[in-house]
Amino acid sequence: MSLRVLAFDTFGTVVDWRTSITAELAAFGSSLGLQRDWAAMADDWRAGYPPAMDRVRRGELPWTKIDALHRMILVELLGKAGIDGVADEAVDHLNRAWHRLDPWPDAVRGLTRLKAKFTITTLSNGNFSLLTNMAKRAGLPWDCIVSAELFGHYKPDPEVYLGCADLLDVEPGELMLVAAHASDLRAAKAAGLMTAYVDRPLEYGEGRRRPSKIADGEFDYRAADFEDLADQLGDL
Amino acid sequence: MSLRVLAFDTFGTVVDWRTSITAELAAFGSSLGLQRDWAAMADDWRAGYPPAMDRVRRGELPWTKIDALHRMILVELLGKAGIDGVADEAVDHLNRAWHRLDPWPDAVRGLTRLKAKFTITTLSNGNFSLLTNMAKRAGLPWDCIVSAELFGHYKPDPEVYLGCADLLDVEPGELMLVAAHASDLRAAKAAGLMTAYVDRPLEYGEGRRRPSKIADGEFDYRAADFEDLADQLGDL
Numbered sequence: 001m002s003l004r005v006l007a008f009d010t011f012g013t014v015v016d017w018r019t020s021i022t023a024e025l026a027a028f029g030s031s032l033g034l035q036r037d038w039a040a041m042a043d044d045w046r047a048g049y050p051p052a053m054d055r056v057r058r059g060e061l062p063w064t065k066i067d068a069l070h071r072m073i074l075v076e077l078l079g080k081a082g083i084d085g086v087a088d089e090a091v092d093h094l095n096r097a098w099h100r101l102d103p104w105p106d107a108v109r110g111l112t113r114l115k116a117k118f119t120i121t122t123l124s125n126g127n128f129s130l131l132t133n134m135a136k137r138a139g140l141p142w143d144c145i146v147s148a149e150l151f152g153h154y155k156p157d158p159e160v161y162l163g164c165a166d167l168l169d170v171e172p173g174e175l176m177l178v179a180a181h182a183s184d185l186r187a188a189k190a191a192g193l194m195t196a197y198v199d200r201p202l203e204y205g206e207g208r209r210r211p212s213k214i215a216d217g218e219f220d221y222r223a224a225d226f227e228d229l230a231d232q233l234g235d236l
Numbered sequence: 237m238s239l240r241v242l243a244f245d246t247f248g249t250v251v252d253w254r255t256s257i258t259a260e261l262a263a264f265g266s267s268l269g270l271q272r273d274w275a276a277m278a279d280d281w282r283a284g285y286p287p288a289m290d291r292v293r294r295g296e297l298p299w300t301k302i303d304a305l306h307r308m309i310l311v312e313l314l315g316k317a318g319i320d321g322v323a324d325e326a327v328d329h330l331n332r333a334w335h336r337l338d339p340w341p342d343a344v345r346g347l348t349r350l351k352a353k354f355t356i357t358t359l360s361n362g363n364f365s366l367l368t369n370m371a372k373r374a375g376l377p378w379d380c381i382v383s384a385e386l387f388g389h390y391k392p393d394p395e396v397y398l399g400c401a402d403l404l405d406v407e408p409g410e411l412m413l414v415a416a417h418a419s420d421l422r423a424a425k426a427a428g429l430m431t432a433y434v435d436r437p438l439e440y441g442e443g444r445r446r447p448s449k450i451a452d453g454e455f456d457y458r459a460a461d462f463e464d465l466a467d468q469l470g471d472l
Contacts (some may be wrong), residue, residue, distance in 0.1 A: 067405070119368060119369075119372065121368075127405070128380070128403040128404065128405075129403065129404050129405035129406075131380075132355060132357075132379055132380045132404065133355075135379065135380075136355060136379050142380075143368050143371065143372050143381075144364070144367075144368045144371075144378075144380065144381040145379075145380040145381070149403070150386055167364040167365065167385070168364070168365050168368065169303070169363070169365035170365075
């Protein structure tokens with residue numbers, strides 16, 4: 001069995017959500033003359049997202065796109081922060097900050113190298129339009145966009161990993177998930193995929209690295225960034 | 237309402253299937269020392285595809301990817317041509333000729349211009365891996381790949397046109413189908429999409445143009461090729 005497709009988690013793995021979201025919240029606040037801890041609000045926004053997806057995964061909510069989940073969380077956070085009376089259009093624009101995330105510095109160059117040898121795709125819980133808009137703005141050179149939305153299941157449900165293999169017409173073992181999060185990689189591995197862990201020590205901010213607790217050899221590859229992964233995979 | 241996304245039919249509209257398939261059949265025949273009318277076989281292969289899709293559309297077959305429909309037709313055509321005993325791998329390789337179609341001469345340049353102003357996607361009955369492989373080989377600069385396969389419906393079912401709008405989070409009227417076939421465009425128009433007809437007089441071979449019978453003003457745009465469409469849409 002040979003490796004043919006690389007599928008990338010996006011939030012945190014390809015793009016630096018915290019820096020981008022903090023800046024967008026600060027710009028939003030500035031436009032209203034408000035001062036808050038915008039980095040803390042970015043963290044809270046992100047932290048609200050796994051429980052919201054879990055409500056979909058448990059069937060408490062029907063299928064709901066991440067854009068809509070993000071907006072529910074945002075409205076609640078604005079309320080808690082005492083920020084009221086914001087026009088719907090302004091909330092919508094702020095919510096789409098998740099479409100405008102900047103990539104990590106190595107991402108575009110690393111992906112471009114990896115694309116010469118493999119089919120490269122997103123494999124993200126972000127909705128299809130979010131991922132498409134993000135790629136277009138940031139110049140991410142995907143061969144295609146694959147989203148959990150296509151399967152009506154969120155990661156770590158196995159339907160997402162296996163659905164990606166089926167769409168790209170490869171065996172699960174010919175597909176490798178690249179992610180900065182062990183839980184995602186463990187679910188992919190359980191579904192039969194190959195796995196590559198990429199270290200993103202700044203995902204939660206300077207000096208706020210979360211312990212990863214990855215056993216030696218638990219994943220097929222372990223890389224410092226996408227350029228390192230391209231080196232290890234022997235690109236041209 | 238403003239135009240935001242251009243969705244392209246592929247076989248015949250973006251790629252010249254007849255020239256590519258004829259050449260692949262001829263190379264296959266040559267490897268076996270066979271002489272046949274390969275262009276006629278290409279035409280028969282293509283002609284077998286709408287009835288095969290219609291069997292899926294009517295529910296006589298469960299959802300079946302185009303790759304599998306193409307293979308069923310190919311096996312039948314090889315039998316009729318008295319070409320027996322071909323190894324499965326050789327049939328598979330020949331069948332994937334549909335992943336290796338060459339674009340019309342204006343396609344890559346026109347798409348690149350249109351991409352500067354719009355999100356550009358496939359909207360094809362070809363399966364997702366076929367469209368992804370075709371784009372990678374031919375350098376088609378899609379922002380994303382959208383296939384009928386994602387909706388479990390083949391064009392001209394409305395689910396395909398409306399499903400594309402939903403995935404890209406635009407209204408049907410903000411999405412324009414670009415196609416060389418009036419039937420596809422009429423179904424898109426009935427679903428509320430904008431429409432652009434592109435003339436491909438060589439699709440069925442030199443001197444074998446099919447009459448198009450398009451009323452004046454029936455579609456929003458009518459273009460000689462993708463460069464002409466980019467001119468008309470006022471790209472940068």
